[in-house]
Amino acid sequence: MRKVQKEHINKITDYLWEIPQSFRQDMKVPARILAFETLLDDIIEDRSLNQLVNVATLPGIKKASFVMPDVHEGYGFPIGGVAATSYPHGAISPGGIGYDINCGVRLLVSQIQIEDIKPQLENLSKELYKQIPSGMGKGGQIRLTPSDMEEVLVKGAEWAIENGYGIKEDLYNIESNGKLDSADPSLVSDMAKKRGANQLGTIGSGNHFVEVDFVEEIYDKHIAEVYGLKKNQVVVLIHTGSRGLGHQVATDHIRIIMSAMSKYNIKVPDRELACVPFDSREGQNYFKAMCAAANYAWCNREVISWEVRNAWENIFGNKGGALNVLYDVAHNIAKIETHTIENTDQMVIVHRKGATRAFGPKSKELPKKYNEVGQPIIIPGSMGTCSYVLAGTSKSHETAFGSCCHGAGRRLSRRAAKKKVNAPALKEQLREKGIYVEAGSFKGIAEEAPIAYKDVNMVVETVSNSGIAKKIAKLIPVAVIKG
């Protein structure tokens, strides 16, 4: 299959590009890229645009396949991809969600100013590392009985609150209130449940982390105020997903879907793009299991917030104050949503893989307090660089089904990064920059080195210039906990 070259890409604006449907006969819609030209030159190097073209062939796909400026190669779909298929007969493709179902980010806002805690930062990072289990395959303190597991998969974050690991108010500030109603635990295999039984409250490895930051800059005073953000305020970023449970759900159902495809006469240009009709038995079974795994992930981030709150109290005592959830947003998930396509409201199955929901003001799904200003979007940068809080706009609905980018986006493969980076030296460099890194392995540090990632500032400039999100605040890290 011919590789996408720059000459195949039409420039629409400075930050929007299109591969026309005519590029390949099997495309059902065009493929669109949100990126500044400098980012595009990087993006074109790997297979992510070919994957984007493949996505444009999915049965029932609407409008266009999209990638965000932080795009890179993934399993089947590119990471940073968005695709909406018609409900209920269009395709559902596990590759469009990813192996880490409901990987996502949560931001906790503290009542403390950075200058008040500088002397305690080292102790705080050590305490966070102690309270939050991390690393490949690592379990935590909680052991879920089979009946607990059923409840976690059905109730999501609510389970944590009912069992003393969370605060009720948190629920209002989680996408979908931390629970998808279509979840069905009977479609999650015993193996998946077994892997998840001791991993609640753990971050895992790879790009997952818990990070302490402070607000360095406010771009929109009014919205920042509504979000409860002030200059120099300390915040905590949590990035993790559904751990071994979600991975097993993906593994199990990808296998089933791959062998069911021929029954529905579906052919895709890449076997990793395996899909079935959403309303088929296999499609429904995957979707219900995916929802259950998503609930596990929301429960996981709630329990991790509890661990962060415990560390906070242990270090700051009663001077620590509350840690409030600003928002918790998924970036590996499929959702049934209504979007305006060709002037009519249509229900679609929105696949977001390495892309976050970014709903604008007056969206029904938002908590009341964010109704006038739009959904908070949390964009973590790479380790040791800045992160951003953005707000959703109505333009995001017009552009890519109310979606936005999810982070800096990988530039080098894990392997290339490991080869290039001296991890102990990097840890020391970050320390000199004022960032404490607590990590289980140097391998993890090397793979997550800033040079392995795109420039998050350019990614954020793209989405803010294109109008699909509004810059609200910039966050600077001071402590990072990794696997």
Add this chain to the structure above:
DNA sequence: ATGTAC
């Protein structure tokens, strides 16, 4: 991302 791998 993941008890790195049919």
